[in-house]
Amino acid sequence: MRADLRIRATAARRVLALAAVVACIVGYSSAASAQETKQTKEGEEVKKARFSAGQKAAVDPQTKKLRAPTRDEAAALDEGARGPAVESVRTVQLPGGTVMAELPEEFMDATVVRLNPDGTVAATCLRGAAAAAALAAKPVEPAPVLEEK
Amino acid sequence: MHPRISSALFLVLCAAVAGSAVAQAQITIVNGNAPGVGFNDPTPAAPVGGNAGASLGEQRLIAFQHAANIWGSALASNVEIQVLATFEPLTCTVTGAVLGSAGTLFIFSDFPGDPPFPGAEFPNTWYHSALADKRAGFELNPGQPDLRARFNVNLGAPNCLAGVGWYLGLDNNHGTQIDLVTVLLHEFAHGLGFSQFASVTTGAQILDQTDVYGRRLLDLTTNQTWDQMTNAERAASAINSRRVVWTGEAVTHAVPGVLSEGTPLLRVNSPAAIAGNYAVGAAAFGPPLSSPGITGNVVLALDPADAAGPSTTDACSAITNAAAVAGRIALVDRGTCGFVLKVKNAQNAGAVAVIVADNAAGGPPGGLGGADPTIVIPSVRITLADGNLVKAQLGSGVNATLSVDVNVRAGADALGRALMNAPNPVQPGSSISHWDPIAFPNQLMEPAINADLTHSVQAPQDLTLAEMRDVGWFADADRDGVADGQDCEANSDFTPTVVIAGCNSGVPNTFFLDGCTISDLIGHIAEAARNHGAFVSGVAHLTNSLKKQGVISGSQKGRIQSCAAGAPIP
Numbered sequence: 001m002r003a004d005l006r007i008r009a010t011a012a013r014r015v016l017a018l019a020a021v022v023a024c025i026v027g028y029s030s031a032a033s034a035q036e037t038k039q040t041k042e043g044e045e046v047k048k049a050r051f052s053a054g055q056k057a058a059v060d061p062q063t064k065k066l067r068a069p070t071r072d073e074a075a076a077l078d079e080g081a082r083g084p085a086v087e088s089v090r091t092v093q094l095p096g097g098t099v100m101a102e103l104p105e106e107f108m109d110a111t112v113v114r115l116n117p118d119g120t121v122a123a124t125c126l127r128g129a130a131a132a133a134a135l136a137a138k139p140v141e142p143a144p145v146l147e148e149k
Numbered sequence: 150m151h152p153r154i155s156s157a158l159f160l161v162l163c164a165a166v167a168g169s170a171v172a173q174a175q176i177t178i179v180n181g182n183a184p185g186v187g188f189n190d191p192t193p194a195a196p197v198g199g200n201a202g203a204s205l206g207e208q209r210l211i212a213f214q215h216a217a218n219i220w221g222s223a224l225a226s227n228v229e230i231q232v233l234a235t236f237e238p239l240t241c242t243v244t245g246a247v248l249g250s251a252g253t254l255f256i257f258s259d260f261p262g263d264p265p266f267p268g269a270e271f272p273n274t275w276y277h278s279a280l281a282d283k284r285a286g287f288e289l290n291p292g293q294p295d296l297r298a299r300f301n302v303n304l305g306a307p308n309c310l311a312g313v314g315w316y317l318g319l320d321n322n323h324g325t326q327i328d329l330v331t332v333l334l335h336e337f338a339h340g341l342g343f344s345q346f347a348s349v350t351t352g353a354q355i356l357d358q359t360d361v362y363g364r365r366l367l368d369l370t371t372n373q374t375w376d377q378m379t380n381a382e383r384a385a386s387a388i389n390s391r392r393v394v395w396t397g398e399a400v401t402h403a404v405p406g407v408l409s410e411g412t413p414l415l416r417v418n419s420p421a422a423i424a425g426n427y428a429v430g431a432a433a434f435g436p437p438l439s440s441p442g443i444t445g446n447v448v449l450a451l452d453p454a455d456a457a458g459p460s461t462t463d464a465c466s467a468i469t470n471a472a473a474v475a476g477r478i479a480l481v482d483r484g485t486c487g488f489v490l491k492v493k494n495a496q497n498a499g500a501v502a503v504i505v506a507d508n509a510a511g512g513p514p515g516g517l518g519g520a521d522p523t524i525v526i527p528s529v530r531i532t533l534a535d536g537n538l539v540k541a542q543l544g545s546g547v548n549a550t551l552s553v554d555v556n557v558r559a560g561a562d563a564l565g566r567a568l569m570n571a572p573n574p575v576q577p578g579s580s581i582s583h584w585d586p587i588a589f590p591n592q593l594m595e596p597a598i599n600a601d602l603t604h605s606v607q608a609p610q611d612l613t614l615a616e617m618r619d620v621g622w623f624a625d626a627d628r629d630g631v632a633d634g635q636d637c638e639a640n641s642d643f644t645p646t647v648v649i650a651g652c653n654s655g656v657p658n659t660f661f662l663d664g665c666t667i668s669d670l671i672g673h674i675a676e677a678a679r680n681h682g683a684f685v686s687g688v689a690h691l692t693n694s695l696k697k698q699g700v701i702s703g704s705q706k707g708r709i710q711s712c713a714a715g716a717p718i719p
Contacts, residue, residue: 086348086355098260100290101275101355103253107346108297109339109582110250111332111598113310115243121313121327123248123598125335126578127344132247133240135578140244148518149487 084128105129112136173628174226174283176217176337178210179233179294187236187302188213198318208317209236209329213298215319216333220341223606223614226283227628232337233294236302241309248327249300251336256346257281257289258358265662266630270621274376275360280342280621286630296340300329321604331602335593338606338613342620343594344582347375349575352383361620365397366569366581369562387580388573390512390532391428391587394566397619403608404565408558409589413438415504415531418548423538426554426563429504429529432517434489436527442552443478443502443527449543450479450495450503457486464491468498475499478549480539483508483530489519492528502551503528506536512573513587527551560588567612570596584612631664638669647671649688652712656705659695667695671709675718688713 084106091101110132113123117140126132180188190206200215202208213234221230232251239247255278262268266286269276278295282288304327305314316323319330345362347354354360359376366375368386374396375383386393395401415427431437451461451470458465465486468474479500481491488505495503507514507530514530529551531539539547557563568585570576579596591599593606593613607614618624623632627641647654647667658666665673670691678684692706701709 084348086346086351086353089355091356094289096261098289099258099356099358101256103256103346105250108250108252108299109336109344110578111248111336112245113248113313113327114245115310115313121310121325123327123332124579125339125583125596125598126576127582128578129247129250131578132250136240136245136247137242138245147515148489149483149485 114138115140174221174224174230174279176221176230176232178213178217179231180210181233181235182206182237188234190236190302194317198316198320198322200317200319202317206236209300209315212315212317212319212329213333216330216337219330219334219604219606220337224283224341224617224622225625225628226279227286227630228279228282228288230279230282230296230341231294232296232298232340234298234300236300238303239299239301241301241303241306243308243311246301246304246310248304248332249298249336251296251298251333251340252344253277253279253340254294254297255290256355256360258356260285260289262630263287264630265664271359271361271364273358274364275346275355275358276621277340277342277344279340280361284621296337298333298336298340300332323600328600330604331593332598334604334606335598338594338617339582342617342622343613345375347383349387349577349580350384352378352380352385352387354380354383362582365395365619367394367396367566368392369394384575387571388512388575390571390573391562391568391585393569393571393581394562394564395569395616395619396566397616399615399618400567400612401565403612403615404558404561404567406609407590407592407612408560408567410555410558411440411553412557412559412561412587413529414552414554414557415529415535416550416552416554417539418444418550420542420545420547423542423547426557427531427535428513429531429551430514430516432488432492432519432528432530434517434520434522434528435492435524438527438529438551438553440553440555442550442554444548444550445476445478445501447480447504447539447543447547447549448473448477448500449540450474450481450498450500452494458484460484464494466494468494468500471498476501478502478504478551480504480506480536480543482506482536487519488517488528488530489521489524492517492524492526493521495528496524496526500526502526504536504539504549504551505530506540507531507533509533510573512571513585560585560592627664629660629664631662635664637661637663637665638673639664641666642668642672644668647709647712649709649712650716650718652715654705654708654712656701656709659700667691667701667709671713678719681718684716684718685710685713 089101091099094100106128109125109127111123111125112132112135113121115121182188188206188210192205194205194208200208200211202211256275258275259272260269260281263286267284303309314326315329316326317329321328346360363375368389369392370389413429413431415429417423417425449462450464450468452464452466452468454461455466462482463484464481479495483505492503510533512532514532517528517530561567569581570579570583570585583596584592584594586595588595591601593602593611603610605611626633626639629641633639644658647656647658658668660666671688674687675684689710692709695701696706
């Protein structure tokens with residue numbers, strides 16, 4: 001009975017399926033990792049690694065070795081570093097005034113895990129497949145230390 | 150047209166009843182893998198941590214559904230949420246890997262609600278697909294999943310973070326493995342409502358429209374929310390470290406019960422022009438900040454511009470204005486020599502504490518590294534920008550306190566609003582769409598997914614559910630579209646016909662826009678009735694009103710009254 005009393009809305013239309021995008025472009029950074037410190041009331045400290053973006057490289061799909069990125073690959077990496085381009089998002093006007101936007105893969109949030117020199121792992125969330133791939137492929141650096149000067 | 154009954158008429162009957170039912174949204178994992186791989190991997194697997202799946206693929210799917218169910222039990226929606234999920238090869242090296250990704254596939258604005266479902270709260274505002282469906286009360290994009298999730302099928306293989314694989318148990322006892330459920334809870338949260346869609350580098354928005362998340366982001370410098378800003382202002386706000394807060398009421402209400410007391414801070418007491426709290430980086434040497442801390446006037450420590458340091462404010466040599474520094478808080482600049490030496494020189498001049506102003510832009514301020522057991526005064530680092538602010542006011546006298554402020558929660562501002570992650574330089578992947586990493590205890594929606602997280606998404610462990618409430622996931626135990634706080638009956642009786650103590654009247658159990666059915670109203674009368682006569686009288690009053698408004702016919706009124714008369718109530 002309840003359903004009979006309800007106003008039925010006009011169904012929205014289907015939209016195009018997502019296209020897969022990024023492959024084999026990676027990047028690495030030589031920038032030093034920073035470190036953040038948490039201090040509780042009791043003085044307990046919790047240290048966390050934080051990474052920053054840096055130099056670009058690509059993995060050759062045949063040899064699997066690092067090489068300089070092509071212009072297109074570098075552009076893709078730059079896009080990953082900038083974050084997703086909102087201007088390219090496709091929008092659709094639906095009946096009744098509703099507007100729908102279809103988000104590309106670059107808007108997905110990704111988790112990257114990296115192995116620390118001490119054997120522990122650090123998992124970090126960031127946005128976009130290109131940025132995630134770049135961080136995942138970044139060579140391991142020495143254990144982050146607090147800046148002394 | 151939906152039948153309506155005057156709220157005033159039945160106000161006395163509509164006392165809110167606390168909902169005991171578990172809120173629920175059906176979150177369905179749609180297996181997108183081909184046969185034999187991913188979720189369909191037939192490799193036999195031993196039960197682990199409460200996951201009884203017999204194959205690797207089955208265990209993966211069970212873990213996915215477990216995470217989905219945790220969110221499903223915390224949120225309420227009458228529209229199924231579909232997550233198209235696959236396990237597939239993602240970027241891997243021996244030392245790093247993309248664990249997985251997830252997010253909303255679609256966003257919606259200006260959608261209507263199927264009454265009493267409210268639709269969009271704000272015009273020209275983007276909502277995540279699942280949230281929009283919940284508020285609309287119907288599927289806005291039939292046939293399409295709401296979220297997409299891709300997770301790494303090779304994790305733990307020799308060339309993919311060798312030896313560190315997924316923990317597929319459901320008990321969070323992951324040891325050195327990576328807890329799939331925790332990662333899923335985090336990524337699902339992004340897809341359900343914990344993310345914004347403007348570019349954090351340019352501030353540009355999709356269709357130049359804000360999103361419901363951005364409406365809750367307040368910049369403490371401009372005192373504007375993100376929907377009120379220009380693109381340039383948003384980009385500037387994204388790097389305004391420790392000065393972007395979440396203004397939603399649910400999170401602010403939850404903060405005291407979730408985040409620990411105590412944040413190391415520099416509080417400028419005067420002059421009024423710069424009075425307030427400033428973020429600090431703690432030192433690895435000397436005593437830690439304490440409460441109530443050290444209060445004093447701030448003095449710029451001067452030293453010779455010499456071979457040890459080219460600046461007269463770098464404190465790399467003995468302090469020359471020791472008389473002015475003694476008994477006060479010394480302000481020195483970062484650069485050339487180590488932090489330890491600067492603090493030691495200030496200590497030798499009689500300073501009671503040291504503030505090191507950064508010499509490079511950025512934020513939040515890093516810590517001070519080094520070691521020297523002879524240092525007995527506390528020291529901190531502040532940002533270049535904050536250092537310049539303080540320096541500009543030294544002429545009129547600056548009085549400050551360095552302390553762990555027990556009135557400020559770890560991860561909140563002085564007013565108890567949660568801080569957002571706004572590092573400078575910007576981190577496109579994680580800026581703004583996470584809590585500030587200073588939050589303590591660790592929170593699910595910090596940019597780093599920490600190993601000590603629980604599987605809880607709500608207070609007292611976590612703030613994420615409160616954030617969901619603030620973006621529009623209102624509590625709705627009976628999923629009728631009326632928020633529990635405003636619902637005439639939070640756990641409505643949706644029996645198709647009006648049944649009183651086993652007597653089926655056969656009268657359609659009409660649902661009203663204030664969240665009550667006829668059966669709910671009769672139930673409220675029964676709860677309030679002191680005796681059978683009062684109950685029968687109350688039902689008669691109700692049914693007369695319903696007939697008068699055309700909701701029921703005369704014969705239907707009679708059948709309900711007959712059932713009421715014969716019911717052993719109370």
